[in-house]
Amino acid sequence: MDFPSTFPIWNQLNTLQQNRILGSLTTRKVRKGALIHNGSMDCTGLLLVKSGQLRAYLLSDEGREITIYRLFDMDMCLFSASCIMRSIQFEITIEAEKDTEFWIIPAKIYKSIMEESASVANYTNELMATRFSDVMWLMEQVMWKSLDKRVAAFLLEEASIEGTNELKITHETIANHLGSHREVITRMLRYFQSEGIVRLSRGTVVILDEKKLEKLQEA
């Protein structure tokens, strides 16, 4: 898998632009848990995920977290290069949820190409609109959906990502994804267990009844 065949608008760049990107491109491999970008760091650049999984989240002053979106193979991360647009006035943190390999396009290079190319600017627009849609969906969840539905949806999402119903995940981690507290998640999971929906053990949540979870999520 090489960069040109992965970068969605490669063919819309002219040779000069292609060479500027190839000449400045770097790759990086990080371990699960690595912090890749935080709001106060320098402008990292645009990330294109080769393989692995990244998580972008909001971090409060008190250390609370809520997951904004996740990135998988071939996904592009724009907000790690938030300096390319002066109107981006928020800070997100990005960490590796799995061992991850990605390309970095330096922010300066991308910005200069975006300024001269309508295709690149419009592609960037679509990228941002996708993330915007994620955040608006999340806002609706947070505002109008009860926590039991959100936990149900999260467990189903995890099972789908991992391809297994035996999830290696702590209550603390689930709380950090959903912007909740560990104690609250523990109480909810125990309720799920008493209903026969999951089985809990140290660091593991096993989904026993997917159908009930799906019903709960949709209710």
Next chain:
Amino acid sequence: MDFPSTFPIWNQLNTLQQNRILGSLTTRKVRKGALIHNGSMDCTGLLLVKSGQLRAYLLSDEGREITIYRLFDMDMCLFSASCIMRSIQFEITIEAEKDTEFWIIPAKIYKSIMEESASVANYTNELMATRFSDVMWLMEQVMWKSLDKRVAAFLLEEASIEGTNELKITHETIANHLGSHREVITRMLRYFQSEGIVRLSRGTVVILDEKKLEKLQEA
């Protein structure tokens, strides 16, 4: 006030593009309370506010509301033309908070110019980034800030917009701005009243102690 002197990137358009916009531009005057756009309607177009005040909000299936951002003189509304980007997968509702006059650029015309002009595409990017920042700020408020601080901040914002400490606003309206319930807002305002911060009467909230509100907001 004419369109060319109000539209921020007018001078970055070529004559052809300028004529396409001028030839398709319409103006509209609406009364306070008018519904200008909702997610399920047709793609209204880009709005440029001449004078007045608009409110963009999320509406839940159950009729609950939360204000996402507000638009004032010379502000541009992008999401009333959400069809110009296929990745915009959310629906907002826009209503007039005051009698408002605005220009409408048809979505099709704007989209075609955006596709050929890097300047217009990048301007659109900045517009979206501004709204994205509003939403991220709101997400932080909703997630980590207690309601008393949010009500305090809202009352101060209203006083600043209206230029008076005597606010003609119902508890229901405040609840709809903040994504809360009327009963909850009434309880909070009564608490504020008992602390000597506001005085309540039918349809009116008078701010008596701005300093206390500011302290509360920052706490």
